[in-house]
Amino acid sequence: GQSLEQPSEVTAVEGAIVQINCTYQTSGFYGLSWYQQHDGGAPTFLSYNALDGLEETGRFSSFLSRSDSYGYLLLQELQMKDSASYFCAVGGSQGNLIFGKGTKLSVKP
Amino acid sequence: GAGVSQTPSNKVTEKGKYVELRCDPISGHTALYWYRQSLGQGPEFLIYFQGTGAADDSGLPNDRFFAVRPEGSVSTLKIQRTERGDSAVYLCASRVPGTGSDNEQFFGPGTRLTVL
Numbered sequence: 001g002q003s004l005e006q007p008s009e010v011t012a013v014e015g016a017i018v019q020i021n022c023t024y025q026t027s028g029f030y031g032l033s034w035y036q037q038h039d040g041g042a043p044t045f046l047s048y049n050a051l052d053g054l055e056e057t058g059r060f061s062s063f064l065s066r067s068d069s070y071g072y073l074l075l076q077e078l079q080m081k082d083s084a085s086y087f088c089a090v091g092g093s094q095g096n097l098i099f100g101k102g103t104k105l106s107v108k109p
Numbered sequence: 110g111a112g113v114s115q116t117p118s119n120k121v122t123e124k125g126k127y128v129e130l131r132c133d134p135i136s137g138h139t140a141l142y143w144y145r146q147s148l149g150q151g152p153e154f155l156i157y158f159q160g161t162g163a164a165d166d167s168g169l170p171n172d173r174f175f176a177v178r179p180e181g182s183v184s185t186l187k188i189q190r191t192e193r194g195d196s197a198v199y200l201c202a203s204r205v206p207g208t209g210s211d212n213e214q215f216f217g218p219g220t221r222l223t224v225l
Contacts, residue, residue: 004151030212032212033212033213042113042200042216042217042218043200043216044216045212045214045215048212087151087152089212091212092154092165094165095140095142095157095204095206095212096142096154097142097144097154097212097214098154099151099152099153101149101150102149102151
């Protein structure tokens with residue numbers, strides 16, 4: 001089967017840096033993605049890693065280590081609007097996504 | 110352009126009734142996915158369409174669930190004999206395979222289904 005583990009909650013202050021970890025077990029690997037979802041909103045794509053290493057997109061970076069079945073999302077210069085749930089997801093063979101349970105990030109002033 | 114739209118935004122029904130949930134994907138997106146999200150959980154894959162055909166329906170929980178996409182654009186998820194456990198947010202997503210980041214899907218706002 002396939003499963004993903006990530007922390008259920010993280011709290012940080014404005015301006016800080018936070019890292020959300022994700023470990024996965026999959027029968028086949030088609031990349032690791034991160035999605036953001038505000039309460040009551042649609043999941044929105046943040047980043048994708050197919051190969052080992054760091055991908056940077058503005059204040060957000062994502063890292064992947066395929067040998068460790070591990071990845072993380074790094075959020076820098078936290079803002080109040082970053083308060084949301086963050087999901088790691090692995091791609092399936094048909095392009096479908098298998099999501100973790102999500103990490104609820106609370107940013108405090 | 111317009112994003113993925115879903116109607117209705119909210120649906121309340123009684124146990125045992127039939128419901129239809131509609132998804133209008135981004136124009137030109139040939140791949141369409143349905144997911145179900147329960148409170149405090151990540152989206153759970155239900156079914157994938159490539160064009161008009163269901164390429165993968167392995168996520169449908171049982172034969173009460175069925176989906177169609179007759180013209181390769183709009184899709185309808187149909188649930189028969191609804192049960193209280195079907196209550197969730199039903200999300201639709203679309204993409205053009207082979208473009209952009211491979212795992213980038215565009216999600217609609219979802220339909221919140223409540224079965225009383």
